[in-house]
Amino acid sequence: MKKTTHFGFKDVATEDKQGMVRSIFDSVASKYNLMNDVLSFGTHRLWKHYTIATSNVKVGDKVLDIAGGTGDLARAFKKKVGYSGQVVLSDINAAMLSEGRKNLINNGTTDVQFVQLNGEQIPFVSGSFDCVSIAFGLRNVTDKDQCIREMYRILKPGGCLLILEFSKTDIVLLEKCYDFYSFNVMPQLGKIIANDEDSYQYLAESIRKHPNQEILKQMVLDAGFGACEYHNLSGGIVALHKGIKI
Amino acid sequence: MKYIILQRALNYLFEVHQIDTQLLDGKVIYFSLQDLPIKVNFVCTNERIFVTNNTDATSDVNIKLHLSSFLALIRGQSLAELLRQDKIIIHGDIKTAQLLVDLLQQIEFDFEEELSKYTGDAVAYKVGKIMKKFKSSDNSSTSIKDKITKFIIAPKLFH
Known part of the structure; x- marks a missing residue:
C-alpha cells in the first residue's frame, strides 16, 4: 500500500507531494511578493523583522535561509553578518530562487550565495552554520521531522534555528474572522491578482494542516535541540519557533 | 519583546567591552528578578547569550534576587556577601553563578x-x-x- 501525506485537505501519495508543491510555487513565483503584501496587509514584513531581531546573529556568522523565496530574510541577514559573514539563500524551487536572486540584485544586495536544495537532504557538512532559518516553508515540506533533523545537523553547537510559520490562534473571534478571510477572500484575491485561485486555496488548507505551536516545539526538541521556545505573532496567526543547539 | 531587548543589550555590552563569555559556554542559567516580571533563561553558547522565556528547560543554576540586590552585584558587591545576607537565592552550580556575576561586573556602562x-x-x-x-x-x-x-x-x- 502506498504511503500518503496531506496536500492541503487532500491525501496524496507521499512521493507526489513535492512535485505538487513545486508546481504551485512555479505558478505563483512572479507574483509572490505582491501577493504576500496584499494578503497580509504588509504584516509579513514585521514578522520577518521580528525574526531577524530575535536571531542573535553577529558579524562574521554563517546563515542558511531555507525556502528563502524572494530573499527578504537573506537580505536582512546579510546586513547583520557583514562582509566577513556568509548568507546562503536556498529554495527547492528554481523559479522562486530566480525571483529571490532578482530581488536581491535589484535591492543592491550582493555576496549572497544561491543553492537549490531540498530541506530534507541539505547538501552541507555537519556543524557549518551559526543560524538556519525557514520562513513560511516548513508546512510545504513532506517530512517535517527529517527537515528539522537536517537543520539540527548542519548547525554548529550553539547554533540557532528559526522557524517562522503560520500557526493556530486561540482567540475565538480572531479565528472566525481568519477562517472566513482564508477560505473566502484569499482564494478570490489569488484569482484576481495572480490568476491562480487553487494555489491560494491550498495555502489556506495547508495552514490548517500544519502542527500547532506546542506540537512543533516538541518536534524541534525531539530533533535534538536543547532549548526551544516560540513567540506568537498577530495573536498566534503566525508563530516564531527558536531552537538552540546546546 | 522584553526578551529581545535584554538579549540585544547583553550581547551588545559584552561585545563592546570585549568580554569573553567562553567560560560559560554550554551553561543554562535561570534568572529571576522577583520584584519585576523577569524570569528568563540565559543560554550561553557559541560566544553569545540567548535570552529565552522557556524557563521550563533544565538549567545549571537558578538565581533569584531583587532588583536592588542585582544592582548591588553589578556595582561590585560580592556574591558571597549577598548570599550571607539572604538577599540572593541560588540553587545549583554556584561556580556558574559566580562566573556570570564576574562577567556582569566587567561591564562599565558609559x-x-x-x-x-x-x-x-x-x-x-x-x-x-x-x-x-x-x-x-x-x-x-x-x-x-x-x-x-x-x-x-x-x-x-x-x-
Missing part, C-alpha cells in the same frame, strides 16, 4: 558615550550633565514625592 552615537556629542553631554545634576542634588524619587505632596497640601508654602 551612558553619555552610548547616547552620543545616536544624538551626537553635544546633546549627549547636555543630557549627561542634567542626569549628574539630578543625581547629585536632593532630587531623589523620595524627595520628588515629598515636593509633590507639599505642593498639593500647601501650595503657598511650596515657594
Whole structure:
C-alpha cells in the first residue's frame, strides 16, 4: 500500500507531494511578493523583522535561509553578518530562487550565495552554520521531522534555528474572522491578482494542516535541540519557533 | 519583546567591552528578578547569550534576587556577601553563578558615550550633565514625592 501525506485537505501519495508543491510555487513565483503584501496587509514584513531581531546573529556568522523565496530574510541577514559573514539563500524551487536572486540584485544586495536544495537532504557538512532559518516553508515540506533533523545537523553547537510559520490562534473571534478571510477572500484575491485561485486555496488548507505551536516545539526538541521556545505573532496567526543547539 | 531587548543589550555590552563569555559556554542559567516580571533563561553558547522565556528547560543554576540586590552585584558587591545576607537565592552550580556575576561586573556602562552615537556629542553631554545634576542634588524619587505632596497640601508654602 502506498504511503500518503496531506496536500492541503487532500491525501496524496507521499512521493507526489513535492512535485505538487513545486508546481504551485512555479505558478505563483512572479507574483509572490505582491501577493504576500496584499494578503497580509504588509504584516509579513514585521514578522520577518521580528525574526531577524530575535536571531542573535553577529558579524562574521554563517546563515542558511531555507525556502528563502524572494530573499527578504537573506537580505536582512546579510546586513547583520557583514562582509566577513556568509548568507546562503536556498529554495527547492528554481523559479522562486530566480525571483529571490532578482530581488536581491535589484535591492543592491550582493555576496549572497544561491543553492537549490531540498530541506530534507541539505547538501552541507555537519556543524557549518551559526543560524538556519525557514520562513513560511516548513508546512510545504513532506517530512517535517527529517527537515528539522537536517537543520539540527548542519548547525554548529550553539547554533540557532528559526522557524517562522503560520500557526493556530486561540482567540475565538480572531479565528472566525481568519477562517472566513482564508477560505473566502484569499482564494478570490489569488484569482484576481495572480490568476491562480487553487494555489491560494491550498495555502489556506495547508495552514490548517500544519502542527500547532506546542506540537512543533516538541518536534524541534525531539530533533535534538536543547532549548526551544516560540513567540506568537498577530495573536498566534503566525508563530516564531527558536531552537538552540546546546 | 522584553526578551529581545535584554538579549540585544547583553550581547551588545559584552561585545563592546570585549568580554569573553567562553567560560560559560554550554551553561543554562535561570534568572529571576522577583520584584519585576523577569524570569528568563540565559543560554550561553557559541560566544553569545540567548535570552529565552522557556524557563521550563533544565538549567545549571537558578538565581533569584531583587532588583536592588542585582544592582548591588553589578556595582561590585560580592556574591558571597549577598548570599550571607539572604538577599540572593541560588540553587545549583554556584561556580556558574559566580562566573556570570564576574562577567556582569566587567561591564562599565558609559551612558553619555552610548547616547552620543545616536544624538551626537553635544546633546549627549547636555543630557549627561542634567542626569549628574539630578543625581547629585536632593532630587531623589523620595524627595520628588515629598515636593509633590507639599505642593498639593500647601501650595503657598511650596515657594
